[in-house]
Amino acid sequence: MSKKILIFSYAYFPLVGGAEVAIKELTDRLIGFEFDMITYNIFGKEKDFEKIGNVNVYRLTLPTKFLFPVFSFLKAIRLNKGRKYDAMWSMMVNAGFAPLFLKYIFSNIKFILTLQEGDPIPQVKKRVWFVYPFFRMIFRKADYVTAISNYLADFAKDMGTRDVDVIPNGVDLEKWRIKTRFRSQGSFLLITTGRLVAKNAVDDVIRALEFLPKSVSLRSVGGGADEDSLRSLAKSLGLQKRVKFLPLVNHDALVRLFEDADAFIRPSLSEGLGNSFLEAMAVGLPIIGTKVGGIPDFLEDGQTGLFCRVRAPEDIAEKVKRLMDDQSLYARLSQNGLALIGSRYDWRNIAGDFERKILSKI
Numbered sequence: 001m002s003k004k005i006l007i008f009s010y011a012y013f014p015l016v017g018g019a020e021v022a023i024k025e026l027t028d029r030l031i032g033f034e035f036d037m038i039t040y041n042i043f044g045k046e047k048d049f050e051k052i053g054n055v056n057v058y059r060l061t062l063p064t065k066f067l068f069p070v071f072s073f074l075k076a077i078r079l080n081k082g083r084k085y086d087a088m089w090s091m092m093v094n095a096g097f098a099p100l101f102l103k104y105i106f107s108n109i110k111f112i113l114t115l116q117e118g119d120p121i122p123q124v125k126k127r128v129w130f131v132y133p134f135f136r137m138i139f140r141k142a143d144y145v146t147a148i149s150n151y152l153a154d155f156a157k158d159m160g161t162r163d164v165d166v167i168p169n170g171v172d173l174e175k176w177r178i179k180t181r182f183r184s185q186g187s188f189l190l191i192t193t194g195r196l197v198a199k200n201a202v203d204d205v206i207r208a209l210e211f212l213p214k215s216v217s218l219r220s221v222g223g224g225a226d227e228d229s230l231r232s233l234a235k236s237l238g239l240q241k242r243v244k245f246l247p248l249v250n251h252d253a254l255v256r257l258f259e260d261a262d263a264f265i266r267p268s269l270s271e272g273l274g275n276s277f278l279e280a281m282a283v284g285l286p287i288i289g290t291k292v293g294g295i296p297d298f299l300e301d302g303q304t305g306l307f308c309r310v311r312a313p314e315d316i317a318e319k320v321k322r323l324m325d326d327q328s329l330y331a332r333l334s335q336n337g338l339a340l341i342g343s344r345y346d347w348r349n350i351a352g353d354f355e356r357k358i359l360s361k362i
Contacts, residue, residue, distance in 0.1 A: 003362060004083050005112075007037040008064065008072055008098055009091040012077025013052055016248075018275040019091050019116040022148075022169050029283050029351035033359065036079060038072045038098075040065055046096060056247065069097035073231070076102055085109050088362045092116045093124070096138040103141050113142035115152040116169075117197060118272040118293070123182040136160060144358050160185060162358045169275050170347040175251060176282040180281045187215045188324050191261035191285070193254070193276045196224030196245075201290075203266045204229060204313050211317035216324075217242040222258060258283045263323050267308055267316055271295050277305075278345050281337035286330055288319050298345070302329070304336045331334040 007027075027035045033054075040061040041048070048059050052129050058079070060071050076088070076098060092098035095114055103111050117124055124239040128135040130340035138147065146167045147153040151237065153164040156190040194200050201211075202220055220230070220243070227245060233258060234243040249257065258264075264280035264287045280287055287305040289295045299305040306322065309315040323330050 002032050002034050003086040003359070004034045004036070005087045005089055005219065005359075006076060006079065006083070006085045007089045007091060008076075008095040008295060009039045010068060010095050011042060012037060012055075012057060012059075018118065018148075018169055018272070019114075021275065022114075022116065023055070023091055025170065025172060025347045025350050026354055029348060029354055030054075030359065036083065036085075037216075038249075039342055040068045040076050048237045068095075073098040073101055077105075080109075082104065087246065089361075090114065090138070093135065093138055094128075096142070097134060100134065100138050100141050110143045111141060112358060112362075113138065113144070113145045113156075114167075115147040115153060115156055116272055117152060117155075117336075120270040122153055123270075133142070135362070141347055144251065144361065146354070146358060151294045151296050151297075152272055161252055167350060167353050167357065168294075168345060169278065170345040170350045171278050171282045171341055172347050173282065173342065174277065176255065187217070188213075188263070188320070189261045190216065190255055190265050191220045191221065191257060192264065192266050192319065193221040193251065193279075194266065195222055196220065196226040196230060198226065199269045199271075201269050201311070202226070203233055204267045204311060204316060205265055206230065206234050206237065206239060207313035207314035208320065209242055211239060211314050212320055214242070216320060217244070217259070217304055219244045219257065219261065221244065221246045221254065223247050249260055254279070258285060261285060261286060263320065265289070265316070266310075266319070267310065268292055269310060273297065278341060281305075282341045282345075284334045284338055286323055286333035287337065288316065288323075298340060303332070304340050335344075 003185050035055045037055050037057045039059055041061040045060055050057055089112040090099050090345040091114055099111050136159055139161045145156050145161045148157055148167045148168050153166050156164045205218055234240045264285045269289050273294035277287050288308055289299050290310045291307050301307045308319045308321045
């Protein structure tokens with residue numbers, strides 16, 4: 001008889017982020033398990049119920065997301081009457097309040113917590129200040145805790161978790177066209193992907209263009225709250241012709257955009273792991289990032305990428321110039337990045353680790 005697992009997540013497809021991709025990639029590969037999910041109908045436009053891949057998705061349409069812990073708790077009790085779940089799986093800590101209290105009622109149901117947080121830890125804590133004691137209890141009450149990076153594993157331990165398994169996010173190698181990459185001659189195109197929010201520091205990349213030849217340009221993929229201010233910044237610096245903003249695109253379009261680019265850059269202020277870096281490496285793009293959060297798990301300076309300093313446009317420019325001027329460095333970063341993705345960040349292997357380390361115990 002297959003094990004039944006109830007997932008709690010504030011968001012799910014069609015809203016796509018690292019956590020949502022991780023759920024989809026893992027559940028598609030975990031055979032012999034049945035998955036239900038309770039999630040928040042963020043825009044109020046999605047179906048109350050639908051099946052996506054191997055997951056039965058139940059969406060709660062609520063006037064505010066702050067009601068999600070209460071109503072997901074009540075929904076879980078109703079679902080459990082007929083399903084009799086073997087485990088509850090909270091994707092990110094903010095979805096863990098309902099499982100926390102359900103654990104007191106259904107002590108036999110295992111509680112799995114996965115850390116995917118990308119925002120700065122102080123900011124994460126600040127958002128839950130009014131329920132901080134319960135927030136800490138989530139870490140201590142969970143039977144199994146996984147984190148996508150060593151950085152988040154340290155956060156979990158700091159919050160009282162004794163044992164944490166580091167199980168990263170990955171890349172579906174069957175969907176990404178891995179190839180040998182060569183640096184462009186003449187023009188040099190930088191690409192960054194992800195939400196246009198403060199933590200991704202796209203403003204620093206724009207400012208770095210002032211210190212680079214006019215042949216260097218930037219393509220930013222993915223909208224966000226800071227788009228208008230970033231457009232204004234580029235215009236104020238006279239760089240609007242060198243900076244192009246594109247909306248979120250589907251996978252095939254993103255692959256083509258990556259193939260047109262010469263390097264991936266994101267001088268993050270915080271990062272849980274950095275799925276966008278992994279995807280860029282999977283198509284052979286050299287990467288430039290900061291030494292923050294989970295990025296050092298995969299970026300070894302001079303071997304799999306280049307580190308730039310935080311909030312340092314001139315240093316960003318220096319790293320870009322190194323890639324432009326040193327063909328051997330460019331080739332080494334590209335080849336080593338491809339090798340790392342294939343050996344450590346293949347979703348097939350990651351799903352196997354998750355099943356062996358966590359699901360086999362429930």
